[in-house]
Amino acid sequence: MKYFITGIVFISFGLIIYGFNLEETEKQLANKFIGSGTLGLFLIAMPLFLYKESKGKKMNDYMLTEENVRKMQGKPPKKTDDTASKK
DSSP: OHHHHHHHHHHHHHHHHHHHHHTTTOHHHHHHHHHHHHHIIIIIIHHHHHHHHHTTOOGGGGSOOHHHHHHHHTOOOOOOHHHHHHO
16 A cells, blocks of 8 residues: 555656646646646545554544643543542
């Protein structure tokens, strides 16, 4: 999967660079190459990369909840009614 994503990124950058080199001669074709390279990066490579890297991770660890803010500040977790009634 890593090599597939890297290949898509290189192909997309190649299309963009080729599009900028064509710009003086054929504007319509150059815009198509630049646009397809950009689409390749942001609609194919980036979602695949994010899926690959986030697989198996808990999203709650990365959200800014009150509990996580208190952990970052070094404060003890706030006591709630639910935790008090369970004891």
